[in-house]
Amino acid sequence: MNFCSLSSGSSGNCYYLGNESHGILIDAGISATTIRKFLKDMGISINSIMGILVTHKHSDHVRGLEGISRKHNIPIFTTQKIRKSILSPKSKLSRTCIHDITLQNEFQLAGFTIEAFPVHHDAPETIGFHISNGYNKITIVTDLGHICETAAAYIKAANLLVIESNYDEQMLVNGKYPYFLKTRVKSDHGHLGNHQTSAFLAENISDNLTHICLAHLSKNNNTPEIALQALQQAFLEKGIAQNNHLHISVLKRNGPSDVIRLTR
Numbered sequence: 307m308n309f310c311s312l313s314s315g316s317s318g319n320c321y322y323l324g325n326e327s328h329g330i331l332i333d334a335g336i337s338a339t340t341i342r343k344f345l346k347d348m349g350i351s352i353n354s355i356m357g358i359l360v361t362h363k364h365s366d367h368v369r370g371l372e373g374i375s376r377k378h379n380i381p382i383f384t385t386q387k388i389r390k391s392i393l394s395p396k397s398k399l400s401r402t403c404i405h406d407i408t409l410q411n412e413f414q415l416a417g418f419t420i421e422a423f424p425v426h427h428d429a430p431e432t433i434g435f436h437i438s439n440g441y442n443k444i445t446i447v448t449d450l451g452h453i454c455e456t457a458a459a460y461i462k463a464a465n466l467l468v469i470e471s472n473y474d475e476q477m478l479v480n481g482k483y484p485y486f487l488k489t490r491v492k493s494d495h496g497h498l499g500n501h502q503t504s505a506f507l508a509e510n511i512s513d514n515l516t517h518i519c520l521a522h523l524s525k526n527n528n529t530p531e532i533a534l535q536a537l538q539q540a541f542l543e544k545g546i547a548q549n550n551h552l553h554i555s556v557l558k559r560n561g562p563s564d565v566i567r568l569t570r
Protein backbone atom coordinates (compact mmCIF):
# COMPACT_ATOMS: atom_id res chain seq x y z
CA MET A 307 0.00 0.00 0.00
CA ASN A 308 1.51 3.30 -1.11
CA PHE A 309 0.29 6.61 0.17
CA CYS A 310 1.22 10.05 -1.07
CA SER A 311 -0.21 13.48 -0.44
CA LEU A 312 -0.20 15.51 -3.66
CA SER A 313 -1.19 18.68 -1.78
CA SER A 314 -2.51 19.29 1.69
CA GLY A 315 -3.77 22.55 3.14
CA SER A 316 -6.43 25.19 2.98
CA SER A 317 -5.39 25.96 -0.62
CA GLY A 318 -5.97 22.47 -1.96
CA ASN A 319 -6.16 18.83 -0.92
CA CYS A 320 -5.55 15.69 -2.92
CA TYR A 321 -4.25 12.36 -1.66
CA TYR A 322 -3.23 9.21 -3.54
CA LEU A 323 -3.47 5.66 -2.26
CA GLY A 324 -2.44 2.76 -4.43
CA ASN A 325 -1.24 -0.81 -4.71
CA GLU A 326 0.85 -2.50 -7.43
CA SER A 327 -1.78 -2.10 -10.14
CA HIS A 328 -4.45 0.41 -9.15
CA GLY A 329 -5.03 3.51 -7.11
CA ILE A 330 -7.62 5.93 -5.82
CA LEU A 331 -7.62 9.62 -5.03
CA ILE A 332 -9.10 11.16 -1.94
CA ASP A 333 -10.39 14.63 -2.89
CA ALA A 334 -9.35 16.64 -5.93
CA GLY A 335 -8.87 20.15 -4.59
CA ILE A 336 -6.07 21.08 -6.99
CA SER A 337 -6.38 21.52 -10.75
CA ALA A 338 -6.72 18.51 -13.01
CA THR A 339 -3.52 19.53 -14.80
CA THR A 340 -1.58 19.62 -11.54
CA ILE A 341 -2.97 16.26 -10.42
CA ARG A 342 -1.93 14.70 -13.75
CA LYS A 343 1.54 16.25 -13.51
CA PHE A 344 2.17 15.16 -9.93
CA LEU A 345 1.01 11.59 -10.66
CA LYS A 346 3.16 11.44 -13.79
CA ASP A 347 6.20 12.67 -11.83
CA MET A 348 5.65 9.74 -9.45
CA GLY A 349 5.39 7.30 -12.35
CA ILE A 350 1.67 6.73 -11.82
CA SER A 351 -0.64 6.56 -14.82
CA ILE A 352 -3.90 8.47 -14.53
CA ASN A 353 -5.53 5.42 -16.13
CA SER A 354 -4.73 3.39 -13.01
CA ILE A 355 -7.00 5.63 -10.89
CA MET A 356 -10.20 3.70 -10.27
CA GLY A 357 -12.14 6.30 -8.32
CA ILE A 358 -12.12 9.55 -6.39
CA LEU A 359 -13.45 9.68 -2.83
CA VAL A 360 -14.84 13.08 -1.89
CA THR A 361 -14.95 14.32 1.72
CA HIS A 362 -17.08 17.47 1.30
CA LYS A 363 -18.03 20.34 -0.95
CA HIS A 364 -15.44 22.99 -0.02
CA SER A 365 -13.44 24.18 -3.02
CA ASP A 366 -10.09 23.21 -1.49
CA HIS A 367 -11.33 19.60 -1.88
CA VAL A 368 -13.22 19.64 -5.18
CA ARG A 369 -11.58 22.35 -7.34
CA GLY A 370 -10.19 19.87 -9.89
CA LEU A 371 -12.87 17.20 -9.46
CA GLU A 372 -14.96 17.94 -12.52
CA GLY A 373 -11.97 18.28 -14.82
CA ILE A 374 -10.19 15.10 -13.78
CA SER A 375 -13.33 12.97 -13.49
CA ARG A 376 -14.83 13.98 -16.85
CA LYS A 377 -11.59 13.93 -18.84
CA HIS A 378 -10.55 10.46 -17.67
CA ASN A 379 -13.93 8.92 -16.90
CA ILE A 380 -13.07 8.37 -13.26
CA PRO A 381 -16.08 7.61 -11.04
CA ILE A 382 -16.65 9.63 -7.87
CA PHE A 383 -17.68 8.10 -4.55
CA THR A 384 -19.40 10.14 -1.87
CA THR A 385 -22.62 10.34 0.12
CA GLN A 386 -25.92 11.42 -1.40
CA LYS A 387 -25.91 14.58 0.68
CA ILE A 388 -22.41 15.57 -0.46
CA ARG A 389 -23.28 14.68 -4.06
CA LYS A 390 -26.21 17.09 -3.93
CA SER A 391 -23.99 19.78 -2.41
CA ILE A 392 -21.32 19.51 -5.14
CA LEU A 393 -23.71 19.23 -8.10
CA SER A 394 -24.42 22.92 -8.70
CA PRO A 395 -26.66 23.94 -11.63
CA LYS A 396 -23.49 24.97 -13.49
CA SER A 397 -21.70 21.67 -12.86
CA LYS A 398 -21.05 19.51 -15.88
CA LEU A 399 -20.66 16.45 -13.72
CA SER A 400 -23.49 14.07 -14.37
CA ARG A 401 -25.29 12.22 -11.64
CA THR A 402 -24.30 8.93 -13.19
CA CYS A 403 -20.56 9.39 -12.62
CA ILE A 404 -21.14 9.82 -8.87
CA HIS A 405 -21.77 6.70 -6.82
CA ASP A 406 -23.65 7.19 -3.59
CA ILE A 407 -22.09 5.56 -0.56
CA THR A 408 -23.60 5.24 2.89
CA LEU A 409 -21.92 6.16 6.14
CA GLN A 410 -20.19 3.38 8.07
CA ASN A 411 -20.92 0.82 5.37
CA GLU A 412 -17.94 -0.89 3.74
CA PHE A 413 -17.50 -0.94 -0.03
CA GLN A 414 -14.77 -2.26 -2.30
CA LEU A 415 -12.74 -0.25 -4.79
CA ALA A 416 -9.37 -0.92 -6.45
CA GLY A 417 -8.60 -3.74 -4.04
CA PHE A 418 -9.35 -1.64 -0.98
CA THR A 419 -12.12 -1.95 1.58
CA ILE A 420 -13.38 1.55 2.27
CA GLU A 421 -15.63 3.00 4.95
CA ALA A 422 -16.79 6.60 5.25
CA PHE A 423 -17.56 8.09 8.64
CA PRO A 424 -19.10 11.43 9.62
CA VAL A 425 -17.11 14.32 11.08
CA HIS A 426 -18.14 17.76 12.38
CA HIS A 427 -17.36 20.55 9.93
CA ASP A 428 -19.22 23.48 8.42
CA ALA A 429 -20.38 21.89 5.17
CA PRO A 430 -23.73 20.19 4.42
CA GLU A 431 -21.96 16.92 5.26
CA THR A 432 -18.30 16.08 5.78
CA ILE A 433 -16.77 12.64 5.97
CA GLY A 434 -13.48 10.96 6.74
CA PHE A 435 -12.31 7.69 5.22
CA HIS A 436 -10.97 4.48 6.71
CA ILE A 437 -9.32 2.31 4.06
CA SER A 438 -7.82 -1.15 4.37
CA ASN A 439 -6.07 -3.60 2.06
CA GLY A 440 -6.58 -6.42 4.54
CA TYR A 441 -3.23 -5.81 6.26
CA ASN A 442 -2.77 -2.09 6.64
CA LYS A 443 -5.31 0.51 7.61
CA ILE A 444 -5.25 4.16 6.80
CA THR A 445 -7.56 6.83 8.20
CA ILE A 446 -7.84 10.23 6.56
CA VAL A 447 -9.52 13.09 8.42
CA THR A 448 -8.70 16.54 7.13
CA ASP A 449 -11.53 18.91 8.04
CA LEU A 450 -13.16 18.67 11.45
CA GLY A 451 -13.82 21.03 14.34
CA HIS A 452 -13.56 18.40 17.02
CA ILE A 453 -13.03 14.67 17.33
CA CYS A 454 -16.31 12.96 18.21
CA GLU A 455 -16.52 9.38 19.48
CA THR A 456 -17.30 8.00 16.03
CA ALA A 457 -14.30 9.63 14.39
CA ALA A 458 -12.09 8.71 17.34
CA ALA A 459 -12.72 4.98 16.79
CA TYR A 460 -11.55 5.18 13.16
CA ILE A 461 -8.56 7.33 14.07
CA LYS A 462 -7.48 4.86 16.76
CA ALA A 463 -7.77 1.92 14.33
CA ALA A 464 -5.25 3.31 11.83
CA ASN A 465 -1.71 2.20 11.08
CA LEU A 466 -1.24 5.29 8.96
CA LEU A 467 -3.10 8.36 10.11
CA VAL A 468 -3.58 11.50 8.06
CA ILE A 469 -5.03 14.05 10.44
CA GLU A 470 -5.60 17.77 10.35
CA SER A 471 -3.41 20.07 12.41
CA ASN A 472 -4.74 23.29 10.96
CA TYR A 473 -3.71 26.20 13.13
CA ASP A 474 -1.56 27.39 15.96
CA GLU A 475 -3.89 28.93 18.53
CA GLN A 476 -1.71 31.98 19.18
CA MET A 477 -1.14 32.70 15.50
CA LEU A 478 -4.88 32.49 14.86
CA VAL A 479 -5.83 34.75 17.77
CA ASN A 480 -3.14 37.34 16.95
CA GLY A 481 -3.49 37.04 13.18
CA LYS A 482 -5.26 39.11 10.57
CA TYR A 483 -8.40 37.04 10.10
CA PRO A 484 -11.64 38.93 10.82
CA TYR A 485 -13.34 38.01 14.07
CA PHE A 486 -16.08 35.91 12.42
CA LEU A 487 -13.50 33.80 10.60
CA LYS A 488 -11.42 33.24 13.72
CA THR A 489 -14.58 32.10 15.50
CA ARG A 490 -15.51 29.82 12.59
CA VAL A 491 -12.08 28.17 12.45
CA LYS A 492 -11.97 27.58 16.22
CA SER A 493 -15.56 26.32 16.49
CA ASP A 494 -16.64 22.69 16.88
CA HIS A 495 -17.52 22.75 13.18
CA GLY A 496 -14.32 24.44 12.02
CA HIS A 497 -10.83 22.98 12.06
CA LEU A 498 -8.56 21.14 14.48
CA GLY A 499 -5.82 23.26 16.04
CA ASN A 500 -2.33 21.91 16.73
CA HIS A 501 -3.04 21.44 20.42
CA GLN A 502 -6.33 19.63 19.85
CA THR A 503 -4.71 17.15 17.48
CA SER A 504 -1.61 16.73 19.66
CA ALA A 505 -3.57 16.25 22.87
CA PHE A 506 -5.84 13.65 21.26
CA LEU A 507 -2.93 11.69 19.82
CA ALA A 508 -0.91 11.82 23.04
CA GLU A 509 -3.94 10.51 24.93
CA ASN A 510 -4.94 7.82 22.44
CA ILE A 511 -1.84 6.57 20.71
CA SER A 512 -1.65 2.82 20.25
CA ASP A 513 1.04 0.36 19.14
CA ASN A 514 -0.59 -0.22 15.78
CA LEU A 515 0.03 3.37 14.75
CA THR A 516 3.25 3.59 12.71
CA HIS A 517 2.79 6.77 10.68
CA ILE A 518 1.28 10.13 11.57
CA CYS A 519 0.94 12.69 8.79
CA LEU A 520 -0.11 16.13 9.99
CA ALA A 521 -2.33 17.57 7.29
CA HIS A 522 -4.32 20.59 6.12
CA LEU A 523 -2.04 23.23 7.68
CA SER A 524 -3.24 26.81 7.43
CA LYS A 525 -1.11 29.11 5.30
CA ASN A 526 -1.61 32.09 7.61
CA ASN A 527 -1.95 30.54 11.03
CA ASN A 528 0.57 27.71 11.18
CA THR A 529 3.99 26.50 10.16
CA PRO A 530 5.23 22.90 9.75
CA GLU A 531 7.77 23.48 12.53
CA ILE A 532 5.18 24.75 15.02
CA ALA A 533 2.71 21.91 14.23
CA LEU A 534 5.43 19.28 14.64
CA GLN A 535 6.72 20.85 17.82
CA ALA A 536 3.23 20.85 19.36
CA LEU A 537 2.92 17.10 18.75
CA GLN A 538 6.42 16.32 20.01
CA GLN A 539 5.81 18.39 23.13
CA ALA A 540 2.51 16.60 23.83
CA PHE A 541 4.23 13.21 23.45
CA LEU A 542 7.07 14.32 25.71
CA GLU A 543 4.67 15.44 28.41
CA LYS A 544 2.90 12.06 28.30
CA GLY A 545 6.22 10.19 28.35
CA ILE A 546 5.59 8.70 24.90
CA ALA A 547 8.82 7.50 23.33
CA GLN A 548 9.54 8.84 19.88
CA ASN A 549 11.43 6.04 18.23
CA ASN A 550 11.86 4.35 14.87
CA HIS A 551 8.54 2.56 15.24
CA LEU A 552 6.60 5.82 14.81
CA HIS A 553 7.17 8.06 11.79
CA ILE A 554 5.82 11.58 12.06
CA SER A 555 5.70 13.94 9.10
CA VAL A 556 4.02 17.17 8.08
CA LEU A 557 2.41 17.12 4.65
CA LYS A 558 3.40 19.87 2.23
CA ARG A 559 0.84 22.50 1.36
CA ASN A 560 1.73 22.97 -2.29
CA GLY A 561 3.21 19.81 -3.67
CA PRO A 562 3.74 16.09 -3.22
CA SER A 563 5.13 14.77 0.04
CA ASP A 564 7.32 11.68 0.27
CA VAL A 565 5.60 8.42 -0.68
CA ILE A 566 4.93 6.20 2.33
CA ARG A 567 5.11 2.49 1.52
CA LEU A 568 3.39 0.17 3.95
CA THR A 569 4.34 -3.48 3.65
CA ARG A 570 2.55 -6.30 5.43
Ligand SMILES: [Zn+2]
Pocket residue numbers: 315316319364366367448449522
Ligand atom coordinates in the same frame (compact mmCIF):
# COMPACT_ATOMS: atom_id res chain seq x y z
ZN1 LIG B 1 -10.39 21.90 3.65
Ligand SMILES: [Zn+2]
Pocket residue numbers: 362364427429449
Ligand atom coordinates in the same frame (compact mmCIF):
# COMPACT_ATOMS: atom_id res chain seq x y z
ZN1 LIG C 1 -13.69 22.24 4.62
